[in-house]
Amino acid sequence: MSAPLDLVDATLREATPLLLATLGGVLSERSGVINLGLESYLLAGAFGAAAGTLFTGSLVLGAAIGLAAALVVALLHALVCTRTRADHVVAGVALNLLIDAATIAALVSIYHTKGASPPLGDALMERLAAAKILGHAPITWLALGAVPLVAWTLARTKPGLRLRAVGENPACAESLGVSAVRVRVLAVLAAGLLTGLGGVYLALDVGSFSKHMAGGRGYLALACVVIGKWRPWTAAGAALGFALLTALANQLQVVTHVPDEIPRMLPYVVTLVVLSGIVGRARPPAALGEPLGG
Amino acid sequence: MSAPLDLVDATLREATPLLLATLGGVLSERSGVINLGLESYLLAGAFGAAAGTLFTGSLVLGAAIGLAAALVVALLHALVCTRTRADHVVAGVALNLLIDAATIAALVSIYHTKGASPPLGDALMERLAAAKILGHAPITWLALGAVPLVAWTLARTKPGLRLRAVGENPACAESLGVSAVRVRVLAVLAAGLLTGLGGVYLALDVGSFSKHMAGGRGYLALACVVIGKWRPWTAAGAALGFALLTALANQLQVVTHVPDEIPRMLPYVVTLVVLSGIVGRARPPAALGEPLGG
Amino acid sequence: MSGLEVRGVTKTFGQTHALEDVSFRVARGEIVGLIGENGAGKTTLLRIVSGFLRPDAGDVLVDGSAVRLRGPRDAASVGVGMVHQHFLLIPELTVAENVVLGREPGRGALFDRGAAAREVRACAARFGLDVDPTARVGDLGVAAQQRVELLKVLVRGARYLLLDEPTGLLPPMAVRDLFALVRRLASEGCGVVLVTHRLREVFAVCGRATVLRRGRVSGERDVAASDEAGLAHLMIGDDLASPPATGRGGPCGAPLLRVASLTVAGRGGRAAVDAASLTVHAGEIVGLAGVAGSGQRELLEALSGVRSAVAGTVALCGVSLLPMDVAARRAAGIAYVPEDRLHDGLVSALTVSENLVLGAAPDRGFASRGWLVRERVHREGEQAVAAHDVRPADADAPCASLSGGNQQKVLLARELRSRPKVLLAAEPARGLDLLATAAVHARLRDLADAGGGVLFAGTDLPELLDVCDRVLVMFAGGIAGEVRPGRDAEERIGLLMTGGGPRP
Amino acid sequence: GEVATPAAGHHRVAVVLSVGGLGDRSFNDMAHAGLMDAQREFGVVVAYGEPAAMSEDERYLDFYAEQGFDLVFAVGFFMASSLERVAARHPDTRFAIIDAVVDAPNVASLVFREHEGSYLVGALAARKSKSGIVGIVKGLDVPLLMRFEHGYRQGFDAERAHLGLPPGTVLSMVAGSFADPVRGKELTRVLTQQGVDVVFQAAGQTGNGVIAGAKEAGIFAIGVDANQNHERPGTVLTSMVKRVDVALREACRALVEGRFEPGVHAFGVADGGVGWALDEYNRPLVSAADEARLREIERRIASGALKVEALPAGDAE
Numbered sequence A, B: 001m002s003a004p005l006d007l008v009d010a011t012l013r014e015a016t017p018l019l020l021a022t023l024g025g026v027l028s029e030r031s032g033v034i035n036l037g038l039e040s041y042l043l044a045g046a047f048g049a050a051a052g053t054l055f056t057g058s059l060v061l062g063a064a065i066g067l068a069a070a071l072v073v074a075l076l077h078a079l080v081c082t083r084t085r086a087d088h089v090v091a092g093v094a095l096n097l098l099i100d101a102a103t104i105a106a107l108v109s110i111y112h113t114k115g116a117s118p119p120l121g122d123a124l125m126e127r128l129a130a131a132k133i134l135g136h137a138p139i140t141w142l143a144l145g146a147v148p149l150v151a152w153t154l155a156r157t158k159p160g161l162r163l164r165a166v167g168e169n170p171a172c173a174e175s176l177g178v179s180a181v182r183v184r185v186l187a188v189l190a191a192g193l194l195t196g197l198g199g200v201y202l203a204l205d206v207g208s209f210s211k212h213m214a215g216g217r218g219y220l221a222l223a224c225v226v227i228g229k230w231r232p233w234t235a236a237g238a239a240l241g242f243a244l245l246t247a248l249a250n251q252l253q254v255v256t257h258v259p260d261e262i263p264r265m266l267p268y269v270v271t272l273v274v275l276s277g278i279v280g281r282a283r284p285p286a287a288l289g290e291p292l293g294g
Numbered sequence C: 001m002s003g004l005e006v007r008g009v010t011k012t013f014g015q016t017h018a019l020e021d022v023s024f025r026v027a028r029g030e031i032v033g034l035i036g037e038n039g040a041g042k043t044t045l046l047r048i049v050s051g052f053l054r055p056d057a058g059d060v061l062v063d064g065s066a067v068r069l070r071g072p073r074d075a076a077s078v079g080v081g082m083v084h085q086h087f088l089l090i091p092e093l094t095v096a097e098n099v100v101l102g103r104e105p106g107r108g109a110l111f112d113r114g115a116a117a118r119e120v121r122a123c124a125a126r127f128g129l130d131v132d133p134t135a136r137v138g139d140l141g142v143a144a145q146q147r148v149e150l151l152k153v154l155v156r157g158a159r160y161l162l163l164d165e166p167t168g169l170l171p172p173m174a175v176r177d178l179f180a181l182v183r184r185l186a187s188e189g190c191g192v193v194l195v196t197h198r199l200r201e202v203f204a205v206c207g208r209a210t211v212l213r214r215g216r217v218s219g220e221r222d223v224a225a226s227d228e229a230g231l232a233h234l235m236i237g238d239d240l241a242s243p244p245a246t247g248r249g250g251p252c253g254a255p256l257l258r259v260a261s262l263t264v265a266g267r268g269g270r271a272a273v274d275a276a277s278l279t280v281h282a283g284e285i286v287g288l289a290g291v292a293g294s295g296q297r298e299l300l301e302a303l304s305g306v307r308s309a310v311a312g313t314v315a316l317c318g319v320s321l322l323p324m325d326v327a328a329r330r331a332a333g334i335a336y337v338p339e340d341r342l343h344d345g346l347v348s349a350l351t352v353s354e355n356l357v358l359g360a361a362p363d364r365g366f367a368s369r370g371w372l373v374r375e376r377v378h379r380e381g382e383q384a385v386a387a388h389d390v391r392p393a394d395a396d397a398p399c400a401s402l403s404g405g406n407q408q409k410v411l412l413a414r415e416l417r418s419r420p421k422v423l424l425a426a427e428p429a430r431g432l433d434l435l436a437t438a439a440v441h442a443r444l445r446d447l448a449d450a451g452g453g454v455l456f457a458g459t460d461l462p463e464l465l466d467v468c469d470r471v472l473v474m475f476a477g478g479i480a481g482e483v484r485p486g487r488d489a490e491e492r493i494g495l496l497m498t499g500g501g502p503r504p
Numbered sequence D: 001g002e003v004a005t006p007a008a009g010h011h012r013v014a015v016v017l018s019v020g021g022l023g024d025r026s027f028n029d030m031a032h033a034g035l036m037d038a039q040r041e042f043g044v045v046v047a048y049g050e051p052a053a054m055s056e057d058e059r060y061l062d063f064y065a066e067q068g069f070d071l072v073f074a075v076g077f078f079m080a081s082s083l084e085r086v087a088a089r090h091p092d093t094r095f096a097i098i099d100a101v102v103d104a105p106n107v108a109s110l111v112f113r114e115h116e117g118s119y120l121v122g123a124l125a126a127r128k129s130k131s132g133i134v135g136i137v138k139g140l141d142v143p144l145l146m147r148f149e150h151g152y153r154q155g156f157d158a159e160r161a162h163l164g165l166p167p168g169t170v171l172s173m174v175a176g177s178f179a180d181p182v183r184g185k186e187l188t189r190v191l192t193q194q195g196v197d198v199v200f201q202a203a204g205q206t207g208n209g210v211i212a213g214a215k216e217a218g219i220f221a222i223g224v225d226a227n228q229n230h231e232r233p234g235t236v237l238t239s240m241v242k243r244v245d246v247a248l249r250e251a252c253r254a255l256v257e258g259r260f261e262p263g264v265h266a267f268g269v270a271d272g273g274v275g276w277a278l279d280e281y282n283r284p285l286v287s288a289a290d291e292a293r294l295r296e297i298e299r300r301i302a303s304g305a306l307k308v309e310a311l312p313a314g315d316a317e
């Protein structure tokens, strides 16, 4: 057991859901939708994956159900944020609180239990272990691969160009025949897909769903988006940085005896400090949070 | 014991912290600072009041310490949001998570417990009961009085005019010699004072501080601000509406047996629905969330 | 000695030398024209004098003594006020609140709204300005908003008034009113600086003209003793002997665009466009005149598809356009240069190339299966930048870094490169200098000569009459009449614009 | 946490605390106290860890198993799924889980018969209630908490019958959260308005508000899990305690004495795993007759003479 390698592994595990949510956040925010709802996509993805796997007995189907659940939540979010003049910030917060309560309600009504779904059976967990590639879950490698993919999509594809244009100036995009509503809905759905995959990872990694499982990772992902100045590579860098920080704090705890509130506060202190230090060219998309059609 | 009167009393109690945070949110947002940090002001106010009262043995001093704690948090928030180009949304979320962890850390270091502070002594609780006016805590009457006061300040005073001007067009205000930074800092401090008072109420009502005590009321207050279209009277109306809803749900629970998930989810569903339905003239302050000096 | 003077002022932005050793003065009671090409430094100079910018070197002197201006407030306190090209107003507040902000009347912290309204009303009455102090600024038209800007300066007792392109957005009557006010202020001892791209305005009101060229003063002339050619030469130098002629087109061809009884909903249940009918033929530039808010904007938006029509028909070469969305209309041959290029026209954070290909039909070859072919996009940008003389000639620069005039060139390049059948252009030369304006006019004529049609909406009547084959005049949402260039054309248009004259 | 150096002949016991760690004045603190008792009484070598996040639970359990500990405790319901996998990976290590059932050959599940303790406090409520209306505030509407309510109801009803009183009423409320004392207090007010004069809380931090509300209304509150009698002397009538420390210590004793057995071990009134708390704080509230009567009920439950139902007939967990 070599410590540096452990740290790399732990960082990758911590990074997987954070990275996916961060990339989702980048896509959504670059299209102009402030995405405070990432936390709810993670929760929906995790709940769907746990319940779906338990129900179908298949990991693939379970993961698909997790993604579908996240997509449904993202679709609701997208419609509220694009078809109405709703405030993005409040819509995101309300969605998070709603889905948090809804997953608990679903736990109670399906599994009659307080905090967590039943665990996946051994057979499933063994299949999960067998599916690992170089010691990591396939979703981890997907998350890493998604970074260049998202960067390339934004920079080099037509949908990417349109997404950026709508995030900056929806009126102009509309006048060129690009539907701003459509672009934003698709961007939020893409965010739902990526972040939902992060939620699937959370559930499959632990082997069950438990309430509040996202644990603020959605909020932290949004911080990564902003700290990374809305760019995929730098935002992903921020996510990896936070993951490393968390992994370090976890490893240190076994050795020394720090009270766990101190490491818990660290990411937010770092966020505030880094945010305050961002100056000059850190400009959000010009139409971020601006409702359409007014 | 008449049921309607009971309902009014229960609504007023529910409304007190929500109303204060909502008015704080109105002031902050009208000056251009997106205020997701209300939850942290509530927590700081509540913790300060509990710890301060336990330490000094005086309710007045304890309340003052609660307000001071909320003001310190608001000052930090104000500085991050005005002196730097930080993103208001992420700054607010990070602050909430930070203060939540910080109050737990403080509980541990002062009271060696993670859940709740020791309760205030009987003498203090009796003094609190004796201080009631027409069956309600003085803070409840302050909260009700604050509605016309905030409305009047915004509409009829020089600081109010300047606050609105900065929220709409800080560059224009600056060009006329009004310091946008100063106005926003003062607005956020006023939000800290009002919301902190709401936090003081939470702690004194229960007679102790316990972790996560704000329970999402800060987020709900922000929803009230937006649903109330950033205007004091209508936002206060939204806050009273939510309080009535909660009070009704509480009273109904004894009579019928509504599953508790429904009332828990209700405020957020209502928020999303109302938000979606707001059309036309619901326009946020033009410079809301816009950093200064770019 | 009384007057406002700058001495040896230098200002650089990064690599750009906006002003180099500029000296300039305006005496009390004098109206000075400040003219020059786009980017010559006029705005920069005014912003320095009014405290918005600090010079790298040089002094500002008011009535003989040097002043240190740390902000607009300092400038106001020594009697200098500026009216910006893009108004610095708060639409949500009332006129009175906008005017008194920062020096509100009232005891202590109280804001006395009545006193504010009285103060503003008194000042407005004194200068003959027509405003309602209790109106919301956002509800006012451009001309009224400008009066609010003027009031802000006048209430503060300005002795020097700096006006940056104040006529660019105004209809002719409002220009006349503005000039009357300016003359009156001068006669009361106020010094006025007027920045404009229209030389005839300099001849109309100014006593003296100072010409800036690439950040330096290239000359100062007594207006009475100069002519347009002389001033133009000072502005442009030997770059071009005479601007390219924009000759009138030949006989026009078949009808391209037919609009019949088009009606568009407006605010408050009124029709913004009310049963308008018009035809644009091949080879023709049709002007569209009217007081701002008469429905020109909504008409063009309805034709381009951005706004939906309530009733009527629109046909391009016989094919009905109304069922089509924006993309389909563009594919069918409609191009559109919106009035507000920053808001509707370009995405300023994207590069020149990206703006050029944004929304382009897939068959244009930038994209295969949705992936953008970078080289082709870049080449497209390079070509457009060269063909339209965009400066700096960098296709990968973000549009935000271009000057307003150059942004307009990019926009026009994008709309023309799809070889449209009909170009809808709102104020395509607004804010452009002499040369750039001439170039835009020439492009419109080229399109017409190649068999296209142009619908050209504008408020500058001489420009419209100079460029267009005929001018339609809108009034209250309808087409009030048609005027062909010729004697008295301007007067006839002016009459139709204000609701006078027979309806056709 | 700290890793103890193995000493020959000594048993080594590790405890993985649930998220939140020490200082919760409840499960974690009680588990720690039980571990210290075991160290003192049986000389076991001990270690404990406090995971920062639930996702770390499994790694902590693995860690202690790999370090060769003889018995590894998982404290809390939430660790069930992690422990299920860890136990399968380390078949030679013995595990125990508190407050949940894990079905594995090397795991002992230590659960509590909360309905028995709730029966006792329900009986006391019946003896103290003047109005004949008592209440319970639950954190969430879940079967686990149904056991509290059902036991409480049985004790209340039986005791009223024993005293020859007409049937009373038990009103039940759900707060929807374990961390909202303000709501707990408000619900207590609603109960008070209905005439409730004794309220039992099974709602975590929300319960702090229940106690505060009872204090304000001048009625009695009953604490839960840990002994909360000291929180508001005069108001807290008693507490329905779940002795995690007892469960943990008894498991250690079994290990040392070589009779540790996997499977479900339910701690109830008989073995002191659940009960009602009587100390200097609530002594003035409990008359000698009350105490004698409750001791009698305790004996009858312990002897099996009195059977307390866990759930109403027809309800399954």
Ligand SMILES: Nc1ncnc2c1ncn2[C@@H]1O[C@H](COP(=O)(O)OP(=O)(O)OP(=O)(O)O)[C@@H](O)[C@H]1O
Residues within 6 Å of the ligand: C016, C037, C038, C039, C040, C041, C043, C391, C392, C400, C401, C402, C403, C404, C405, C406, C407, C431, C432, C433
């Ligand atoms: N934010 C910026 N960053 C970099 N360069 C800038 C920026 N703003 C302006 N420039 C440079 O300044 C030049 C002119 O800008 P500005 O908009 O002030 O011009 P202008 O004189 O008003 O021109 P126009 O008449 O064409 O509007 C441009 O060539 C541009 O390169």
Ligand SMILES: Nc1ncnc2c1ncn2[C@@H]1O[C@H](COP(=O)(O)OP(=O)(O)OP(=O)(O)O)[C@@H](O)[C@H]1O
Residues within 6 Å of the ligand: C013, C014, C016, C017, C018, C019, C036, C037, C038, C039, C040, C041, C042, C043, C044, C045, C403, C404, C405, C431
């Ligand atoms: N904020 C700025 N940042 C960078 N460069 C600037 C800025 N403002 C002005 N400049 C530069 O200063 C030069 C002068 O610009 P200025 O706006 O004064 O021109 P102008 O004469 O007012 O032009 P126009 O007639 O188009 O209004 C421009 O060429 C531009 O390069």
Ligand SMILES: [Mg+2]
Residues within 6 Å of the ligand: C042, C043, C044, C085
């Ligand atoms: Mg200029």
Ligand SMILES: [Mg+2]
Residues within 6 Å of the ligand: C404, C405, C431
């Ligand atoms: Mg310009």
